[in-house]
Amino acid sequence: MEGLYHHTNKQVHEVQSHMGRLETSDRDSVHVVENEIQARIDNIFSSLERLEILSSKEPPSKRQNAKLRVEQLKYDVQHLQSALRTFQQRRLAREQQERQRQELLARTFAPNSLQLHPSLFHHPEMAAEPVSSLSRPCSMAWESCSSELGIELDQKVSMVLSFKIFPWTILEKATNRKGKIC
Incomplete structure (x- = not known):
């Protein structure tokens, strides 16, 4: 009983040390390491x-302690088994994400090749137009806003320059005839 217990305990510690190899192994050898660890756990x-079986055959004075040590080993091995499963699930999830990423990178997208269903439009006259024409109002609004911002920027620059050149004229215009600032 004692010899088998120490041998099994030693195997548990070896599996624990091999679990670290899972993280450092490359993609090709990770399956080999997983299979090796699973074989050791089995x-x-x-x-x-x-x-x-042997702990139940121990004398009554040693039986409780022997069963407790066997249960502790079982507990440790179950944790090793669950750690291995967790690692495998994470690895499979990473591989699936990588496959999906590669599929998206390999896929070619056609711009504006989609025709929307007429019931999705608020105005019936827009239903006959292709999707590419829907971006026209947005483009026009963007150009209008950018030109207005350009005009505002030009006015700001001219105000700053005129204040630097003729500071008294701006103050005179800002005050009324009684000397109060408007």
């Missing part, structure tokens, strides 16, 4: 079954 489970 071997540990078979040893634990044997340990359970």
Whole structure:
């Protein structure tokens, strides 16, 4: 019983140290490392079954302690198994995201090749127009706003320059005849 327990405990610690190799292994060898760890965990489970049988055959004075140690090993191995599953799920999710990303990068998109259903428009006359014509009002609004902002910027620059050149004239215009600032 003691020899098998120490051997199984040693295997658990080896699996724990091999779990670190999962993070550092490359894509090609990660499957080999996973399979190796899974094989070791399966071997540990078979040893634990044997340990359970042997712990029940221990003398009554040692039986409780032996069963407790076997249960602790089972608990540790279950955590190793769940850690391996978690790593595999994360790896599969990363691989799936990478595949989806590659598919999106390889896909070619055609601009404005889509015709919208007429019921989606608020105005019936817009239903006959293609989608590309819908951007025309937006473009016109953008040009109008940008030209207005350009005019405002020009006025600001001219105001600043005129104030630097003729500061008294601006103050005279800003005040009324009684000397108060408007």
